[in-house]
Amino acid sequence: MWSSVVSLALAAALAQAMAVQAPPSVVVLESLGRPVGIAGLVDSGGLLLAHRSAVPQGQLLARTLAGEQRAVVQVAASDEVTQLVVLRLNQPLPGLGAPIKLAKRAPTLGSKVIAWTPTGPQQGEYVRGGLPGLMKPSMRYAPLSELRFETSLDRVGGALLFDGEGHLFGVLSATLDAVDTVVAQRTFAAGGFAGGGFAGGSQGMANQQYGPLGLTVAYALEPSVLRRVVAGFAGPAGVVEHPSLGVFFTEDVQNGAVLLERVLPGSPAARAGLEAGDEVVSVDGIRLSSAIDFAVALFGAEIGSTMTLQIARRGEPRTVALVVASHLDFPELTKQQRRGPE
């Protein structure tokens, strides 16, 4: 009980301290009179950035953190890869300030960050960046940041993440499934007893039972992804495009070779003559050591640029040049292929 009181007092103190620095361009999304998510103004044209998990079906209202007035918002566009959406205000919202500044780089490791949730700010720690992520249902790569909150967070999906300078550096997309196992692992490594053991599937399980504070491990899209998404939404077409060759690939468990598992018809890869079963050896002269390397190279490619692949087909080396296309040219990339761990 006392720990709960202390936690609430700390949260209230943090909220009070942050009230002065509260970004005036952050709005709380409400549905049926309850706060369900949070969004931030990222464009002077009135576009609000949010995560799909914070945008339920039905009518949505937005209000500023300090204001009482509300305005109706609706989804204007979405990105299937990152699950980010933009909302458009149907009417002016009093008190809404200038657009939020995006961070140019990720925070330094170990620095404190603020996550704005519908219920207020939460202080966390930036643990590491550049973590390879696989985003479902698109099955595409995206670099992620890992954050840790030394508390149990409720309804934190889609929280806006700000660094110490007040710049938006990410949107909280996901949380580790087995929150309890992380705490259990720490306890086990320290020679202690892990309480509930290595129980998987912590849905609905209060993680306070494994420690006095609890722990929430969260993942957010890197600033580079955020900038690409915001630029796409705010661009003339209003859509986000990701570079693509139209392939699905995997990694040989035995030797780490990158193998093409499927080549979409009509894609740059198909036009270049690539086939399923081909081994991708290098990209632009840089040798690949894993499938993640290939995914990173694809993620960083420019749409319209030429990419040179050295492949091996049944041991025979070949070199092919491909023009990188947009992932929007291949709806199959986001809809049909949904293999992978669930």
Added chain:
Amino acid sequence: MTEHERDLLLLAAYGELDEVDEKRFEALLANPNARAEYESLVQLSQNSAAAPEPPECQFTTEHLRIAILSNAVKPSRKDAWVLQPAVAVLGGGQEKPRGGWVWTLFPALGALACLAVIAAVLSTPVPTVDDSRAAAPAGTRIARLEPTTPPAQPAFELAPAPTPIVKPQARRKQTRAPSAPRFTPSTRPRTSAPPPPALTMVAKAASESLVLAAAEPGPIHEATALSMAADVSAMPERELVVVSERNSLVTGAQVAMEVSHPGDVVIGG
């Protein structure tokens, strides 16, 4: 789902169903929960089969025990303590005798006893750790013990000849008939999945624990503990965070899982 039904799914996942249970298994798959459970068990069996082999030093606890003991009894002959009896003699001589000259004999007798013990220890052949083991490949750091002088009778039974390491797979081959394989690959479409998080967790915990053990003074030689930790941490591990489509009921965010073997997933691009 009953325990019996669960056992049935387990047998099916490992390809050990007989004809009688086959029909009951087919009927059981009509239950969506049972089907989901079966698929997870199939994934578990596949991941278990594809799990990397542990280093050889972890096959049996006996090899670990030998490795630890061989380092724990590593002799440390420091010449400094040889001088302690002389210091004791000098100290006893300078102290003013209270009970007469008889009491001054005790430090001298103690010094003589220490010298006798030193002579006995120095004359006893002690095992030494062969430095050539450092060149052995990782995972085979079993100490080879040799006496400095060939004694007629070994000082103690601590240095048996290294027994050949038999991998568990080889043992299974000896005890199982090759015509009756235990695991029959399922014909169901393969759904890739990460290895059970417990495996990664245990590996990490073991690594951290061994590093902690190396940092603490104790009978375990630091080099042994560190090499064991290196063997554990040397297992290939590249994390990939898979962000699922479903949302967590607790946090509302998408559910993420850390996959230690990205080779099990298909990436689009």
